[in-house]
Amino acid sequence: MPMLEVRNLTKIYEMGFVRKRRMVAVNDISFDIKEGEIVSLVGESGSGKTTTAKIILRLLPPTSGNVIFEGKDIWRDIKTHEELKEYWKKVHAVFQDPYASYNPFYRIDRVLHQALELMGIDPRSTEGRNMIKEALLYVGLNPDDILGKYSHQLSGGQRQRIMIARCWLLKPKLIVADEPVSMIDASMRGAIIKLFMQLRDDYKTTTIFITHDLGLAYYVSDRILVMYRGKIVDQGAPDELIKKPTHEYTKRLLESVPTLYKKWTWE
Amino acid sequence: MSSLVSELENVRAYYRQSFGNITRVVRVVDGVSLKIFEGDIVGIVGESGCGKSTLANVMMMNIKPPLQFVDGAVRLYAGDNILELNKLPIEVLRERVWGEEIAIIPQAALNALMPTIRIRRLILDIVKSHDPDVDENEVISRAVKRFKEIGLPEHVINMYPFELSGGMRQRVVIAVATLLNPRLLIADEPTSALDVITQKMVLKTLVDVYKIGIIKSIVFITHDIATVRQIASRIVVMYAGKIVEDGPVEDIIAKPLHPYTDGLIRSVLTPEEEVRKRGIKHIPGQPPDLANPPPGCRFHPRCPFAMDICRREEPPAVEVEKGRFVACWLYMKR
Numbered sequence: 276m277p278m279l280e281v282r283n284l285t286k287i288y289e290m291g292f293v294r295k296r297r298m299v300a301v302n303d304i305s306f307d308i309k310e311g312e313i314v315s316l317v318g319e320s321g322s323g324k325t326t327t328a329k330i331i332l333r334l335l336p337p338t339s340g341n342v343i344f345e346g347k348d349i350w351r352d353i354k355t356h357e358e359l360k361e362y363w364k365k366v367h368a369v370f371q372d373p374y375a376s377y378n379p380f381y382r383i384d385r386v387l388h389q390a391l392e393l394m395g396i397d398p399r400s401t402e403g404r405n406m407i408k409e410a411l412l413y414v415g416l417n418p419d420d421i422l423g424k425y426s427h428q429l430s431g432g433q434r435q436r437i438m439i440a441r442c443w444l445l446k447p448k449l450i451v452a453d454e455p456v457s458m459i460d461a462s463m464r465g466a467i468i469k470l471f472m473q474l475r476d477d478y479k480t481t482t483i484f485i486t487h488d489l490g491l492a493y494y495v496s497d498r499i500l501v502m503y504r505g506k507i508v509d510q511g512a513p514d515e516l517i518k519k520p521t522h523e524y525t526k527r528l529l530e531s532v533p534t535l536y537k538k539w540t541w542e
Numbered sequence: 543m544s545s546l547v548s549e550l551e552n553v554r555a556y557y558r559q560s561f562g563n564i565t566r567v568v569r570v571v572d573g574v575s576l577k578i579f580e581g582d583i584v585g586i587v588g589e590s591g592c593g594k595s596t597l598a599n600v601m602m603m604n605i606k607p608p609l610q611f612v613d614g615a616v617r618l619y620a621g622d623n624i625l626e627l628n629k630l631p632i633e634v635l636r637e638r639v640w641g642e643e644i645a646i647i648p649q650a651a652l653n654a655l656m657p658t659i660r661i662r663r664l665i666l667d668i669v670k671s672h673d674p675d676v677d678e679n680e681v682i683s684r685a686v687k688r689f690k691e692i693g694l695p696e697h698v699i700n701m702y703p704f705e706l707s708g709g710m711r712q713r714v715v716i717a718v719a720t721l722l723n724p725r726l727l728i729a730d731e732p733t734s735a736l737d738v739i740t741q742k743m744v745l746k747t748l749v750d751v752y753k754i755g756i757i758k759s760i761v762f763i764t765h766d767i768a769t770v771r772q773i774a775s776r777i778v779v780m781y782a783g784k785i786v787e788d789g790p791v792e793d794i795i796a797k798p799l800h801p802y803t804d805g806l807i808r809s810v811l812t813p814e815e816e817v818r819k820r821g822i823k824h825i826p827g828q829p830p831d832l833a834n835p836p837p838g839c840r841f842h843p844r845c846p847f848a849m850d851i852c853r854r855e856e857p858p859a860v861e862v863e864k865g866r867f868v869a870c871w872l873y874m875k876r
Contacts (some may be wrong), residue, residue: 460590461589461765462589462824463825464811464824465808465809469822490812490813492813493817493818494822514818517813530742532768532813533742533766533769534768535795535807535812536816536817539772
């Protein structure tokens with residue numbers, strides 16, 4: 276049984292008050308994700324990839340269709356606040372702007388404390404403090420440099436690593452990462468990407484990567500889904516996809532992504 | 543050897559920030575020497591904050607506070623004339639140099655186009671700022687001709703900027719920037735706000751204006767090495783306000799010399815099998831605070847090969863092979 280099943284998912288945004296305009300953001304998409312898989316949703320801006328992520332995270336209700344996580348329909352079967360908390364323990368989000376994920380008035384320790392509280396561990400107990408230290412070490416940060424600071428005192432790479440340390444604490448089954456490295460300097464990206472792969476290797480953490488960067492998707496994923504205008508138009512293993520793209524859009528995308536080792540002919 | 547177009551000699555340009563009586567001097571361009579030759583497409587790469595955009599402004603001598611030009615020489619070779627840009631008053635730069643000899647395509651194209659006036663008015667305003675008595679019809683027909691050359695439909699000239707897509711807008715900016723046939727075009731991240739398919743279209747337009755000879759040389763500023771690899775003939779790598787490596791594109795991609803260049807190239811992810819074989823690398827640490835840069839080589843705190851001398855003395859740029867310059871103690875013959 277797949278860990279996550281997305282069935283005929285559709286999201287229509289309605290705009291305007293009197294005369295309503297409809298925009299189909301996600302148009303009848305279906306896919307499965309197995310445990311331990313890293314799957315990328317690739318598409319340009321407006322292709323519906325973030326809308327899909329938000330529906331899976333249970334932040335945005337779908338217009339129709341189902342999202343089934345571990346056999347439960349998350350939009351039908353989760354009713355109480357307790358159940359929702361349980362779901363968010365298992366499914367964690369990492370967003371694009373690591374600065375926006377923090378409240379600037381609190382020390383960054385707070386996001387880690389909240390994670391522990393969600394698990395019912397007192398963050399001030401010895402156990403809790405040790406877990407926080409262990410989590411920061413896991414993501415390659417020195418706890419003494421980090422704890423007690425405010426988010427503006429840290430670099431983008433450090434902030435994003437702390438979000439992943441939070442993931443390590445909660446050990447979610449599924450991480451939904453929406454453009455997690457696009458605001459991080461090129462020389463630091465590798466470290467962040469490796470952390471997601473490390474989590475998968477150590478804990479079989481399943482990851483959905485939402486990105487516009489085909490190069491990133493190619494490197495991290497086991498499978499790539501290409502979204503275009505709300506539909507999944509192409510999918511496959513990375514090497515298969517770049518060698519034999521089936522849809523016209525994927526072909527055009529592959530022709531347009533600048534490559535490092537092959538030079539364009541500029542026809 | 544082809545002729546020089548632009549030359550920077552030991553240029554220093556600092557940002558001076560004052561908070562009450564505390565002054566912070568951020569050394570963003572610190573002792574940079576660079577020669578741009580006719581026919582060059584030079585890609586200047588580096589991470590955010592390394593001074594590459596400031597360098598673009600210095601090449602034009604577009605210096606606005608808090609940026610200050612400290613010392614050095616900025617020369618522009620216009621035929622037989624050598625213009626010492628750093629000695630010219632701003633009025634002369636504005637009337638005679640910018641747009642005519644050297645032009646810039648800024649990063650945000652939408653901001654470069656005034657939203658409340660049509661493209662036609664904008665073009666007339668720009669040309670009139672150089673020559674108030676110019677014949678309007680002639681300017682418009684020249685602009686329309688340029689639009690056709692770069693594949694823009696003619697009617698764009700009567701449109702407002704918001705009626706155009708991002709890629710079209712950026713191409714309008716290219717057409718406008720090259721209207722007076724400048725020798726040198728500086729493109730500061732011209733494609734970074736566009737999706738990849740549009741990006742390639744804009745890059746193609748840039749290559750086209752170069753190929754048909756409207757402009758002689760391009761300086762392309764970006765953080766994206768893969769784009770530079772496709773468009774440039776030469777790469778200049780900047781780190782913390784200094785040039786660390788300069789050489790032909792193919793050579794630098796195949797065999798980067800400076801440890802920073804190596805780390806930067808190995809952190810690039812493109813959908814190619816070579817990337818998977820090569821793996822991904824990152825450079826530990828962060829770029830230094832340019833108000834208080836480390837002594838010696840500015841990269842030494844992050845460098846895996848740092849030696850004693852790197853911590854003490856700044857490495858000079860040496861030519862290790864023909865046309866390949868690197869500023870690193872690893873390549874000094876002692």
